[in-house]
Amino acid sequence: MCDPIRRGLLVALTLLLTAVPVAAAAPATPAPVVAADSSLAAMLRLLPAFPLATAELDYADYARQRHAFGLDERPQTDAETQLQSAVLSELVTPFDADLSAPGWKEGLGFDRWDIDQMLEFRDEDTSITILRGRFDEAALRRAWDRAGYQPQQEAGLTFYALGEDWDIDFDDPVSMLHFGSFSYFLLLDSDTIVGSATRASTDELIRVRAGQIPTMADEVGIAPLLSAVPPDLVTAILHDGSWLRFPADAAVIANNPNIAAGTREAVATRIANDQIEATRMPPILTVLAGFTAGGPTGFGAVATPIPVAADAPIAHDVAVATMGSTEAAGTAASVAADRLEKEAPRSSDFARRPYVDLFPTRTVQVVPGQPVVLVDLVPAPDVPASAVCTLIGGQDLTFLLWLP
Numbered sequence: 204m205c206d207p208i209r210r211g212l213l214v215a216l217t218l219l220l221t222a223v224p225v226a227a228a229a230p231a232t233p234a235p236v237v238a239a240d241s242s243l244a245a246m247l248r249l250l251p252a253f254p255l256a257t258a259e260l261d262y263a264d265y266a267r268q269r270h271a272f273g274l275d276e277r278p279q280t281d282a283e284t285q286l287q288s289a290v291l292s293e294l295v296t297p298f299d300a301d302l303s304a305p306g307w308k309e310g311l312g313f314d315r316w317d318i319d320q321m322l323e324f325r326d327e328d329t330s331i332t333i334l335r336g337r338f339d340e341a342a343l344r345r346a347w348d349r350a351g352y353q354p355q356q357e358a359g360l361t362f363y364a365l366g367e368d369w370d371i372d373f374d375d376p377v378s379m380l381h382f383g384s385f386s387y388f389l390l391l392d393s394d395t396i397v398g399s400a401t402r403a404s405t406d407e408l409i410r411v412r413a414g415q416i417p418t419m420a421d422e423v424g425i426a427p428l429l430s431a432v433p434p435d436l437v438t439a440i441l442h443d444g445s446w447l448r449f450p451a452d453a454a455v456i457a458n459n460p461n462i463a464a465g466t467r468e469a470v471a472t473r474i475a476n477d478q479i480e481a482t483r484m485p486p487i488l489t490v491l492a493g494f495t496a497g498g499p500t501g502f503g504a505v506a507t508p509i510p511v512a513a514d515a516p517i518a519h520d521v522a523v524a525t526m527g528s529t530e531a532a533g534t535a536a537s538v539a540a541d542r543l544e545k546e547a548p549r550s551s552d553f554a555r556r557p558y559v560d561l562f563p564t565r566t567v568q569v570v571p572g573q574p575v576v577l578v579d580l581v582p583a584p585d586v587p588a589s590a591v592c593t594l595i596g597g598q599d600l601t602f603l604l605w606l607p
Contacts, residue, residue, distance in 0.1 A: 246322035247420035258326035260441035266319035271496040289501035293589035310377035312346030330400040424489030439493030449481035449606040481606035485531035492595035502587035518588035551597035
């Protein structure tokens with residue numbers, strides 16, 4: 204997690220506001236035909252209702268993104284592998300596990316190309332990775348047995364334990380594939396593997412399976428948010444709303460002896476003004492940022508981004524925020540729309556580039572009957588679809604910054 208004082212200083216020293224004109228509304232994105240149970244909601248129903256306060260949830264639908272480019276089959280050649288890698292390059296991946304690394308198939312019975320969807324929850328003490336795809340159960344069990352996993356029973360369900368929590372053997376190449384994040388495995392069915400770093404989390408997963416405890420999909424900040432998620436969402440990052448709470452304290456700058464006096468005064472004044480602006484946004488319970496299927500894609504992975512075929516969708520960036528009430532959602536939508544026309548990110552890779560330049564088409568709306576704001580953004584041709592993921596990762600989604 205980001206240190207709050209360092210984050211406050213970084214944001215404070217890069218504050219800029221730019222006045223710009225209004226742009227047109229974004230068109231709707233057509234959704235490819237993919238199984239309905241591949242949705243974010245379906246994955247969240249497998250996850251216990253852990254607090255999001257200091258955690259992050261990452262989601263990816265690799266199958267839907269491949270389908271948008273007509274790449275439904277496992278790659279057979281180096282060229283096909285490179286193409287699919289570029290198509291998927293902007294989607295989130297497990298934090299501690301590079302599933303494309305050599306050794307996964309032999310060492311643990313699956314690899315990147317077997318996986319259709321991924322959901323990962325992590326904080327300082329917990330790591331849970333849910334993988335849905337096309338798995339060979341017998342091959343999985345053989346691989347886990349070779350790797351030293353021992354089958355155990357809990358509440359009538361078999362799980363596989365490598366050893367202690369966060370078990371890492373630096374001399375074992377299989378262990379080094381996941382750095383302890385897959386110390387336990389649950390095979391829920393032939394399509395669903397769950398890896399966990401701790402026994403306690405494994406027990407909670409089993410209790411969810413038995414219907415004994417609430418799931419993350421039932422959480423007060425997440426259930427309404429799911430009503431606004433586009434059906435063709437292919438990747439997303441979810442945080443507690445406090446992740447976007449305005450961080451800077453004018454006193455921190457004003458009293459910092461390492462900053463020139465004139466700079467301290469000017470920056471402190473700007474921070475104070477932006478603190479006032481941040482109070483216009485009501486408190487946010489939960490926030491999601493991600494993008495929908497399509498392209499262009501491959502930014503950073505290949506020399507030239509992969510173009511979109513005539514029949515392929517154009518990726519849209521989305522940000523979804525759950526507020527405390529429908530009234531608060533209305534206020535939030537108005538404030539976010541205003542900031543999108545006038546402001547720019549402050550401290551990320553896109554700092555000082557106005558939102559109207561990053562996203563030529565923008566719409567902001569309140570989901571009918573829900574305390575939820577949906578922001579739909581179409582990136583400029585030179586802006587990757589992962590832009591909103593970069594912004595939320597750097598706590599720089601400034602059009603949603605708030606301060607009570």
